[in-house]
Amino acid sequence: MAFTLTFRLRVYLTILIVILSVGMIGLIITENFSPLDAFYFLIVTIATVGYGDLHPITPAGKILVIAIIITGVGCFVGLAANTIEDMINERERKVRLEKLNMIIGVFFSEVGVKLLKKFSTHDPAISEIRSALLVSNNWSDADFVKASAAPNKYVSHLDSRTVPLEELHGFLAHHKGFLLALLENPQLIEHDRFTPLLQALFHLTEELLARETLTGLPETDYTHLSGDINRVYGLLITEWLSYMKYLKLYYPYLFSLAMRTNPFDAHASAIVR
DSSP states (O other): OOOOOOHHHHHHHHHHHHHHHHHHHHHHHHSOOOHHHHHHHHHHHHTTOOOOSSOOOSHHHHHHHHHHIIIIIHHHHHHHHHHHHHHHHHHHHHHHHHHHHHHHHHHIIIIIHHHHHHHHHTOTTGGGTGGGGOOOTTOOHHHHHHHHHHHHHOOOOOOTTTSOHHHHHHHHHHTHHHHHHHHTOGGGGGOTTHHHHHHHHHHHHHHHHTOSOSSSOOHHHHHHHHHHHHHHHHHHHHHHHHHHHHHHHHOHHHHHHHHHTOTTOTTOOSSOO
């Protein structure tokens, strides 16, 4: 499990290193300890082991050791306690992210992949990006990084006048409760990309539901809806790639199905051939 030092841990560690460095130099000067003996004495003192085989003799050495005990023991205990606390928090965070990825998986199974299929079918410029999205079992991390850069350079050209709005309206209306439940899930705060996608998708749903009819609209309104659709489309592509990478790393059997039903593959089929 990956573990990174928090700011508080870095502060404790820095202070402890300073105390050890100053203490070693001070003991070498005042007590004529060797560097190894000075380091050994500081460790057993700060760790409250205190074997007693080494001890300061000079007044200056005793004062130095008193200062080290006052500052070093508390710092050592704080460092140990915070390390354990952060390790527990990291483990809990990993569990929350695992649950979040399960939620994302349900989203793509119920809504995401179907929307990508609908949008890519009506994307006149899909040929510009299709090859970059044909994920295969041979992809490495570098391939996913390269593919993730493609959507950022790609400008989608979905036109709300050519997208079947009534069909899209019905699909999103049917899944509105599902989308709302996802938005209300507190675990989504852990994911800084998926939440904007849900917000954009829910906004598009509200836009479509707010109109009594989706035919004969003014050109300005079609342009507005096109912007909403393209926003969702771009976010969907980026998040789908991230999800595919996650499946390949942790769930190869789910990745196999997701790869065979790739919404950007015109010949995609769940049937294994």
